[in-house]
Amino acid sequence: GENxxxxxxxxxxxxxxxxxxxxxxxxxxxxxxxxxxxxxxKRPQLIIDIRSNVGEKKDxxxxxxxxxxxxxxxxxxxxxxxxDSAVYFCASRMEYGNxxxxxxxxxxxxxx
Amino acid sequence: DTExxxxxxxxxxxxxxxxxxxxxxxxxxxxxxxxxxxxKKPPELMFVYSYEKLSINESVPSRFSPECPNSxxxxxxxxxxxxxDSALYLCASxxxxxSYEQYFGPGTRLTVT
Numbered sequence: 001g002e003n004x005x006x007x008x009x010x011x012x013x014x015x016x017x018x019x020x021x022x023x024x025x026x027x028x029x030x031x032x033x034x035x036x037x038x039x040x041x042k043r044p045q046l047i048i049d050i051r052s053n054v055g056e057k058k059d060x061x062x063x064x065x066x067x068x069x070x071x072x073x074x075x076x077x078x079x080x081x082x083x084d085s086a087v088y089f090c091a092s093r094m095e096y097g098n099x100x101x102x103x104x105x106x107x108x109x110x111x112x
Numbered sequence: 113d114t115e116x117x118x119x120x121x122x123x124x125x126x127x128x129x130x131x132x133x134x135x136x137x138x139x140x141x142x143x144x145x146x147x148x149x150x151x152k153k154p155p156e157l158m159f160v161y162s163y164e165k166l167s168i169n170e171s172v173p174s175r176f177s178p179e180c181p182n183s184x185x186x187x188x189x190x191x192x193x194x195x196x197d198s199a200l201y202l203c204a205s206x207x208x209x210x211s212y213e214q215y216f217g218p219g220t221r222l223t224v225t
Contacts, residue, residue, distance in 0.1 A: 032212045043202065043216040044155065089154050093212060098143050099168060100214060102154035 002027040004092050006103025013080050015112045023090035023103050024072040030092040033073045034100070035064060039086045047088075048075070080110045115139075116217035118203050124223045127193060133220045135186040135203030144186040145214065146178060147202040155202055155216075161186060162208055193224045 003026040013019050025033075031052035036044035050057045050064045050073065057064050061080075066073040077084055090103040116137045125131050135144065143162050147155035160168035161180040175197075177189040186203055203217040 034213065036216075043218050045216070046213055049213065087152070098145070098160045098162060098206070098208070099157060105152070105154050107152070 002030060002092055002094070002101040004090060004101050004103040006090050006106060008106060009104065010107045010109070012109045012111060015080060015082060015110055017080055019075075019077045019080050019084070019108055019110075021075045021088055021090070021106045021108070022072060023074070023092075024070075025092040025101075026071065027092070027094065028068075028071065029094045030101075032093040033064070033066060034091050034093075035075050036089045036091065036102075037086045038089065038105075044089060077108075080108075082110050082112050084108060085110045116203055116205055116215050118201075118217040118220050120220055121218070122221045122223075124225060125190065125193065126225055127195075129193075130189070130191045132190065133188040133201055133203075133222075135188075135205075135217055136184055137205040137215070137217075138184055139205060139215065140183075141205035141207055141215075142183060143206045143208045144180060145204040145206075146176075146186065146188050147204065147216075148197075149200040149202055149219070159188075190222075193222075195224050198222055198224045 006023045034049035037047045038044045048064050061078045063076040088106045091100040093100050119134045146158040149155045158172045159178045164180045175192050179187040200219045202219045204214040206214045
């Protein structure tokens with residue numbers, strides 16, 4: 001079955017710096033890759049997603065890149081702010097399935 | 113309405129109790145999900161319903177019993193749980209087909225004593 005690896009497990013950055021979180025997936029049939037942000041005690045919230053027919057997607061300070069050949073995708077957050085501190089999960093999903101496979105998560109701490 | 117609601121928010125139950133978790137969405141989504149999440153871990157898929165039929169059961173113990181009475185409601189019936197079942201139980205919903213986004217509810221924090 002699909003396996004998603006996520007690195008790093010924790011990431012500390014200074015406010016204003018950039019943060020990058022990387023994920024690799026195993027099943028070449030996967031074609032949808034969402035990123036969720038989960039603050040303490042709250043629900044996971046989708047922050048950005050990408051489908052396999054594009055290589056990059058941006059939404060203000062957040063961007064996701066996808067390399068289908070290498071089977072990895074990354075989340076980039078620029079100009080980090082303290083409110084970006086949370087756990088971030090990547091996930092993958094196959095075209096005709098309902099199942100999301102999550103990475104282990106990254107705890108991001110933005111120091112002010 | 114782009115919200116998934118769950119009740120109760122918190123639940124404490126003994127190992128001999130029977131209780132139910134409820135989930136509701138009014139976005140017209142035809143896929144609904146139950147996840148279990150332990151602290152600092154990713155959500156673990158338990159069950160998926162598609163068009164009110166159970167389509168995925170991730171080898172969940174029979175003490176968890178899902179039910180989908182209609183396209184807007186999803187229940188999880190709990191019986192004879194173990195302390196290790198204590199976790200955050202998340203419901204989610206999505207469209208089927210090309211739009212994949214899963215919307216999560218706020219979860220039920222379950223403690224089994």
